Amino acid sequence: MRVLLATAVAAGAMTFAAGASAFEPSQPECIAPASPGGGFDLTCRIAQRSLEAVGLLPSPMEVTFMPGGIGAVAYAHMNSVRIDDPDVIVALSSGSALNIAQGKFGVGLDETDARWLATAGADFGAVIVRADSDFQSLGDVLAAVQADPSGIVFGAGGSIGSQDWMKAALLVGAVDVDPRELRYVAYEGGGESKAALLGGHIDVYPGDVSEMVGELEAGTMRILAVLAPERLPEPFAGYPTAQELGYDVEWTIFRGYYMGQDVSDEAYDWWVRQFETLYQDPEFARVRTEQGLFEFNLAGAAFDAYVRESVADMRELARNAGLIE
Amino acid sequence: MRSAWWDRALGAVLIAAALAFIASANSLQVPFQYEPLGPKAFPILLGVILAVCGGVLVLRPDSVTWFHDRAAAWRVLAGAVILCLYAALFEPLGFIASTALMVTAMARLFGLGVVPAALYGVVLGLAGYYGVGEGMGLNLPDGRLFGG
Amino acid sequence: MDILALLAQGFAVALSPLNIGLLLLGCFFGTLVGSLPGIGPINGVAILLPLAYSIGLPAESAIILLAGVYYGAEYGGRISSILLNVPGDASAVMTTLDGHPMAKRGEASRALALSAMASFIGGTSALVLMTIFAPLLGRVAVGFGPQDYVALMVFAFACLATLVGSRPLKTLIGVLIGLMLAMVGIDGGTGVMRFTFGIPNLFDGVEFLVVVIGLFAVSEALLMLETWSGKRIADVPIAKGAVKLGEILRYRLLMLRAAVIGFFIGVLPGTGASIASAVAYGVEKRLAQGEDDRFGKGDPRGLVAPETANNAAAAGAMVPMLTLGIPGSGTTAILLGALLLFNVTPGPLMFEQRPELAWGLIASMYLGNVALLILNLPLVGVFARLLSVPRAYLVPLMVALTFIGVFSLYGATFDLGMMIVLGFFGYLLRKMGFTLAPVILGLVLGALLETNLRRALSISDGDWSILVSTPTGVVFWIGAALVAVSPFVLKALAHRRKIASLPVKDDE
Numbered sequence: 001m002r003v004l005l006a007t008a009v010a011a012g013a014m015t016f017a018a019g020a021s022a023f024e025p026s027q028p029e030c031i032a033p034a035s036p037g038g039g040f041d042l043t044c045r046i047a048q049r050s051l052e053a054v055g056l057l058p059s060p061m062e063v064t065f066m067p068g069g070i071g072a073v074a075y076a077h078m079n080s081v082r083i084d085d086p087d088v089i090v091a092l093s094s095g096s097a098l099n100i101a102q103g104k105f106g107v108g109l110d111e112t113d114a115r116w117l118a119t120a121g122a123d124f125g126a127v128i129v130r131a132d133s134d135f136q137s138l139g140d141v142l143a144a145v146q147a148d149p150s151g152i153v154f155g156a157g158g159s160i161g162s163q164d165w166m167k168a169a170l171l172v173g174a175v176d177v178d179p180r181e182l183r184y185v186a187y188e189g190g191g192e193s194k195a196a197l198l199g200g201h202i203d204v205y206p207g208d209v210s211e212m213v214g215e216l217e218a219g220t221m222r223i224l225a226v227l228a229p230e231r232l233p234e235p236f237a238g239y240p241t242a243q244e245l246g247y248d249v250e251w252t253i254f255r256g257y258y259m260g261q262d263v264s265d266e267a268y269d270w271w272v273r274q275f276e277t278l279y280q281d282p283e284f285a286r287v288r289t290e291q292g293l294f295e296f297n298l299a300g301a302a303f304d305a306y307v308r309e310s311v312a313d314m315r316e317l318a319r320n321a322g323l324i325e
Numbered sequence: 326m327r328s329a330w331w332d333r334a335l336g337a338v339l340i341a342a343a344l345a346f347i348a349s350a351n352s353l354q355v356p357f358q359y360e361p362l363g364p365k366a367f368p369i370l371l372g373v374i375l376a377v378c379g380g381v382l383v384l385r386p387d388s389v390t391w392f393h394d395r396a397a398a399w400r401v402l403a404g405a406v407i408l409c410l411y412a413a414l415f416e417p418l419g420f421i422a423s424t425a426l427m428v429t430a431m432a433r434l435f436g437l438g439v440v441p442a443a444l445y446g447v448v449l450g451l452a453g454y455y456g457v458g459e460g461m462g463l464n465l466p467d468g469r470l471f472g473g
Numbered sequence: 474m475d476i477l478a479l480l481a482q483g484f485a486v487a488l489s490p491l492n493i494g495l496l497l498l499g500c501f502f503g504t505l506v507g508s509l510p511g512i513g514p515i516n517g518v519a520i521l522l523p524l525a526y527s528i529g530l531p532a533e534s535a536i537i538l539l540a541g542v543y544y545g546a547e548y549g550g551r552i553s554s555i556l557l558n559v560p561g562d563a564s565a566v567m568t569t570l571d572g573h574p575m576a577k578r579g580e581a582s583r584a585l586a587l588s589a590m591a592s593f594i595g596g597t598s599a600l601v602l603m604t605i606f607a608p609l610l611g612r613v614a615v616g617f618g619p620q621d622y623v624a625l626m627v628f629a630f631a632c633l634a635t636l637v638g639s640r641p642l643k644t645l646i647g648v649l650i651g652l653m654l655a656m657v658g659i660d661g662g663t664g665v666m667r668f669t670f671g672i673p674n675l676f677d678g679v680e681f682l683v684v685v686i687g688l689f690a691v692s693e694a695l696l697m698l699e700t701w702s703g704k705r706i707a708d709v710p711i712a713k714g715a716v717k718l719g720e721i722l723r724y725r726l727l728m729l730r731a732a733v734i735g736f737f738i739g740v741l742p743g744t745g746a747s748i749a750s751a752v753a754y755g756v757e758k759r760l761a762q763g764e765d766d767r768f769g770k771g772d773p774r775g776l777v778a779p780e781t782a783n784n785a786a787a788a789g790a791m792v793p794m795l796t797l798g799i800p801g802s803g804t805t806a807i808l809l810g811a812l813l814l815f816n817v818t819p820g821p822l823m824f825e826q827r828p829e830l831a832w833g834l835i836a837s838m839y840l841g842n843v844a845l846l847i848l849n850l851p852l853v854g855v856f857a858r859l860l861s862v863p864r865a866y867l868v869p870l871m872v873a874l875t876f877i878g879v880f881s882l883y884g885a886t887f888d889l890g891m892m893i894v895l896g897f898f899g900y901l902l903r904k905m906g907f908t909l910a911p912v913i914l915g916l917v918l919g920a921l922l923e924t925n926l927r928r929a930l931s932i933s934d935g936d937w938s939i940l941v942s943t944p945t946g947v948v949f950w951i952g953a954a955l956v957a958v959s960p961f962v963l964k965a966l967a968h969r970r971k972i973a974s975l976p977v978k979d980d981e
Contacts, residue, residue, distance in 0.1 A: 069676030
């Protein structure tokens, strides 16, 4: 299957090279698999606004909503009703990949059941404490956890097995503490978690970098480390990565798009080309930055490989944590 | 048709539902949890209370009056069928056609003549699609059978 | 403090012709979407957000427009609750309890006018509280921990006990059904799926709106089919009992209480207008000892209290959003998204860095409330006439609107089916003497009670004493106990008073 797909992509690329592609979507659509206003909505808006601004669409793109199970409903939909619809792209995030890895994306569906199209950008994990916290560095936090795993309270916007929990588990795993020994409180989303941190109900919040802009300016919270592979651009350039500090922990929250698994190569390649063109345009960078995302450009076969690899890694993590068999 | 059996039947159904609920909660596979309650305790507690309530309803039912006349019962049944069909046809037929059909049938049930009912149906279908749908930018299905 | 100077500066922004125009547009559109059964503030704001962005409005104008939609929808929500017994969303559920009986009695105009004024008073009092206390309240709101929420939920349940109706057992069963529906979905603590049957549409739980619309709107359509007599309904005198403006003054203390309750519950993230209106209703019913049996049968107090409270709560929910950047409800989450879209980061700094925006918004909310009152009072007659529309036209329209509302939000046939199944169930329950409001309240409260109890126990590592570890929590526990025992105490007191004096007023 994997080999077949790879050949198909290669074949598609050659068609493009020959300039023989006649495909154009008649009614381009982006499905945000959530309620309006959330992260998936923003992901779709990035595609909608930048593709239109750069003039890469024959007609305006419609954004529609299909909430349910962090994208599970839309995934099932794209694997039944619109499995070969060449006009529709669906927003996804690393949270979706994590759920696929844990089998929470519907019965019998996994990472082979979609054509992974392209990214919109990425955000990165961050270790966050309140401004007046005693913890001055990531080392302080992890030393405290090592001394007494249930001594401090971690709180974040997701249940056991969610991205935020994974960040906490990876962090304490770096100093050989079993994540089950922690004290961990699951909130709903970043807003509630930040409120809990400000209210002093939790001590450490393994959140995301981009949601911290307001708090950093106001000086109400501090970032102890970012979980990015390298230093981030301004205004976050002052924060060390966990790896610099000697803990091999990284958490990239990518946002991107996929299509139905039976979409023709012709249509898929057309979309890949649009995104590849888009990545070259400063307008795209502007829109992306405005939405709080960092540069993370991958399209076509490269993104497909990335998603498959991420899901495999996440499956491994979940297995190690005892979440799945 | 005034009878205490409606309450008794409901009580029995509630007991069965409560037991199924408890069984389902009890069979959850929880890898681990950070607090003593976990995902099972609450549902089980609720199930137990509901079962007790159902028991009381069986033992001490009210008398409930159901339909006064047969025509009313048929109207409700017909209305229920129309609603089910509307939901089933909403996406395949699209908003305009399915709404026109639903409205016509529903208005007929309320005694409206065939022509005004059909007319009202078409008007609501179009007004809903173009006024509320397009006008407010809400997603409504175009239908897959025609041109979709 | 020169709050007044800042507010004046805000009015200068809000009173610019463009902003006034947008505010009126937002209020009108909000009332419209709010009054359509099934289409509520979330749809309204979500619809206009991309539009406001794409036409390039300045940030303060866009947020004024969207905020107008937000509280316009809160005003509009009462209309279908009163006239059709169909709440537009969960926060309007309590309004049906006495509002609809009033309309049935021929007092639709009075109910609409009273509730419009109650909404105005609720919204405006909350704004005054917000203007004075906003920065302080943000701190209080985040200090409110899971253990305090647990106590608050128990307090809310104690207030709900006033809803007993004719058969307490059936009310309890209703609440239990709501609580059990709240258990469906991925468990927020452990990520385990509960009662989803592997259906992805259920992973996020049962959608409030689908339950509200199904239970109320669909069952109402079936009831209307059942009770249709074939004849035109004898013309209900819709203008009967038209309000004199002075009448509302009779409820000034009640509205004050309801506004304060609504505002403070609204300020707490995650609770919101439905709980606020339920608590306000419960408190008033408790205080009306001796004549509390009129509640649920069209007592104006049972209409005014929840309407005051839910509008106050809507304003209150803006406080944590504006001062801390933490949304207190689904709709304020979208407003927050809107601010971020315009490169404005809400939080303590917004009041310093973008005072024109922060205070312009607050000023526009004052203006919006006035505009909505002026907009709504003359329309009372028009809306009330809806009741004389023949059912052959009304019911199909109502059904089509509910389908539009649910489909546009969830985009799936599954939710339509779910809505209908719940509607049949609601119809059966109503035939058997159940009231449906407890089901909705159970659904809203249940999720909050369970999650917060478990969060509190996670924080304390399993130590239950955390539940009484804060003064706020203890106050609510005592309050809950008082509400629970008050009927007995008050009855005893009333009994003693009855002996001492002659029976008092009998009519109002």
